[in-house]
Each structure stands twice: as structure tokens, then as C-alpha cells.
Amino acid sequence: MVVVHDKLFSGTRWADPITTGVLEVHSPATGSVVGRVAETTVEDLDEMINQARDSFESGIWRKTPPAERGALIGRVADMIEERQAEVCRILSDEMGTPASTAAMIQVTPTLGVLRYYSKLAADFPWSEVRNGDFGASVVTRQPVGVVAAITAWNVPLYLNAAKLGPALLSGSSVVLKPSSATPLSALWLADLFREAGLPEGVLSVVTGPSSVGDHLVSSPEVDKISFTGSTGVGKHIAKIAAENLTRCSLELGGKSAAIVLEDADLASAGGTMVFSALMNSGQACVSQNRILAPRSRYDEVVNALVENVSLMPVGDPADEGTMFGPLANHKQQASVEGYIRKGVEEGATVAYGGGKVEGLPAEVADGAFVQPTVFRDVDNSMTIAQEEIFGPVIQVIPYDSVDEAVQIANDSEFGLAGAVYSQDPDAALAVAQRVRTGTMGINWYAFDPTAPFGGFKNSGIGRENGPEGLDAYCELQSVLMPFGWEPSEG
Secondary structure, eight states: OOEEEOSEEOSSSEEOOSSOOEEEEEOTTTOOEEEEEEOOOHHHHHHHHHHHHHHHHHTTTTTSOHHHHHHHHHHHHHHHHHTHHHHHHHHHHHHOOOHHHHIIIIIHHHHHHHHHHHHHHHHSOSEEEEEETTEEEEEEEEEOOEEEEEOOSSSHHHHHHHHHHHHHHHTOEEEEEOOTTOHHHHHHHHHHHHHHTOOTTSEEEOOSOHHHHHHHHHOTTOOEEEEESOHHHHHHHHHHHHHHTOEEEEEOOOOOEEEEOTTOOHHHHHHHHHHHHHGGGGOOTTOOOEEEEEGGGHHHHHHHHHHHHHTSOBSOTTSTTOSBOOOSSHHHHHHHHHHHHHHHHTTOEEEEOOSOOOSOOGGGTTSOOOOOEEEESOOTTSHHHHSOOOSSEEEEEEESSHHHHHHHHHOSSEESOEEEEOSOHHHHHHHHTTSOOSOOEESSOOOOTTSOBOOEETTEESOBSHHHHHHTTEEEEEEEOOTTOOOOOO
16 A cells, blocks of 8 residues: 655644655565655745744743643554554555564654653653752753754654654654655654644654755754764764754764673573664664674674574565565665675675575565675674674674773774673673763663663764653753742742
């Protein structure tokens, strides 16, 4: 079924576009058209930005009590849960992910982050009194204003929700620019906010190319930019933002390491390591595809990874048994295949995979599939160990001491995620805290909506999730009160 949106989602309502341009959405599995959406022009975008500014200045949303804003976000979470099958089908169509994977790595964390912010509304320090040398100051957190939220194609439902939840809870108005490859899930989510009662003007969705995104972040009417995507594009956006001194949060790339300690239980850890390395067919910024293995157990680690990868079927995302679907498009497929060739050229050994996916059904035979690949004999200086591949490729790197493992983990321009595997959680924690990265897991990895998420170094600026994620959409105001002033009750 082809999803058609011939109107723009502009100012929390469906509106006619200025022109008749159409953006087609293609399935990366079959190549067929799965969606057609009205294309946003620069003129349409200016109207969206103006609506966001007008709605913010009017106070129609920012003056709504935080508890009511949180309740609306909670209603949206309930609606997503009720319609989970519908959105999983949309995600499978537009990005080629199996529906079961979409439910696990997109719907579940989306529900978690929206419900967290719905509940945080009651406990967040919107206003507090601080007593100092000059008496009392009233410190308030106020909405930042008009937010430009720009998201990537790899986990679009979650990425959009992770920005809309805190931005809207703050009382800000939002212009959301999803990837042109995944507009269907963004429009679906935005319409739930409309249905839940979000006032007109507060939320718009931009369905257009990157040039329209440049116009959005260049606007002097935008008070805050929140971007998730590649490091290169993040640097480009930061340069544009600097011209207007626009506040900017950047959640960028990663090349994360999983450190396997000597005492790790490979029987239980093997599957978890593979999932954390290859989730979403390896198209995850937090993918831990550098596996650092003690030289004394190197072959064991490689064998455990190969065994687990070999049990995970690649194929048609419509097949319930499929674990790995296609990559986002043929350009990404060619890029990943190039990295696999580069790994071989630089001296790494293919322990598993490295070829074409065989036995695909005829309807997906031309899809953007890449066979999951495990490399052994990898040195951390190799291209495949340094650059973000964004595909199903694991590199197993040996080490001789824990100090060397930490050094290898930190030998990267990125610092987003990672994990340590050990039967001693306290020892693993001590190792994790030596790694220069924003998030770590012990014996597994997952998002926690209550804890800040983001990276060191070229993995970005700022944090999402937790109260820190809401703070990112707030401005702090301090008002110094007269000597002897006491706050009134209530």
C-alpha cells in the first residue's frame, strides 16, 4: 500500500502546499514506491517558521501549565502503543527494518522517552528560590522559543520523539525536519500530537531536501537547533548556527568499542555483543562494532561472534523470521561494501560473511542488502576500525592488558557509546569510567530515558534524555529579590 499525503503538516494542521512538488519514498527492500508526500518549498517553510514564532509569542502553548503539557505527551505515548502495528508497518516500508526490530529499537524506546517526559513535568524545577550573599534569587526555566529539530533516517520514530518530547514539554514551538528518506513516520507521529490536542501553530513537519534544511537552520527566527545525524553535517550546521549565535545541540556519529575482559561469560555475552554491534543492520550511531578481545581468549571471542551472527537470518523484512533487513539505500550498500574491500586490502581477515546475500526471494533480490561480516586480525589503525561504517561489519581487535584495551577504545575521534563485558560488575564499571565516551553499558547496552545521552569529542555537543534533555530546551532566568523577601505560599 502506498501512503499518500498531498497536504503539508504545517502549524499542527494539514494545509495545502504552495506548489505541487512531490517527494517519493522508496522501499530499500523492493525499490517500490511506498509513499508520496507533498514537498516543502522555502516559501512553505517560511510560513511554518512564522507560525511557530506566532504561536510561541502568543503563549498558546508556553503558558499552558507544565502538567497539562506533560499529560498531552502522555496521551501521545498511549496512542502510539495502541497503534503500534500501524507504525511498525510504516517503518518497515520506508526504511526496510523488520517489524519486530522496529518494535524493539524504535517503538519501545519511543514510549519510554515520551512517558518519562510526561512524568517529569511534575518534578522538574521550573522555578526555585536560591539564597545567596545578596538575598534571594528566583530562578526559572523558560522555553527556549522556536526549535528547529532535524533528524536522521536510521531510527526515525525514536529520534523524532526524543526531540519532540522535551522540546514541547518545555513550552517551545517546533519545526521538525526528518530525513527525506523517512517522512512517513514523522508525519504519522506529528498527526498524533494534533489529535491529542496540541494547539495550532506549535508543530510543523518539513518534507524536503537538505537545502530546505539549510534554510531552516539559517533563519534568525529559530532560537534553538537540535540535530541528529552525521558528524560532517553536524559541523556544517554548527557553522550556520554560529552566524546567528543560535543555540545548538548536536548528536553525531560514533565508532564505539565493546571491551571483553578476561572473565567474560561468552556463552551469555556473544548474542548481546552481536546485537549491540549490528542492531538495525549496523545502522546505529551507538553500534559497538569494535570488539576488543584479550589475546588469551581471542579465538574464543571470534568464534562466539561468528556463531551468533550465523544464526541471524538476512532477508525480506516482511518475513517474520528476518533479523537483518536491507540498508537504507543502494548508496549506503555500496559504501559498506567498499569498507569490506578496504578491510581485506589493509590486511584484516574475513571470519564470516564478506560476500553477497544469497537465496533472497525474487521480490527483494535487488534490495540494498549486505551480508553481515566479522573481521579478525584487525589493527585499530585500519580504516574499518577508525571510520563509522554504518553497516553490519564487526571488527575484532586483540589486546594484551586492560590498560591497552582502554587506550584502544579511546583511540578514536568519536566518543558516543560502548560496553564492558565481565562477570565482575564493579571491575567492569572501573574500566568503563576510564573510557572517554558519553554512554556505556555493563554486559549489555540500551538507552535509559532517565539518563543523559550524548557524546564526547566528534560525537557531538549537548545531551538528550533525562532532565538534562529538557534543560537543553530551556533558558534560565534569575531575578534578584529585595532583602527580606520571602516567597508567598503556593
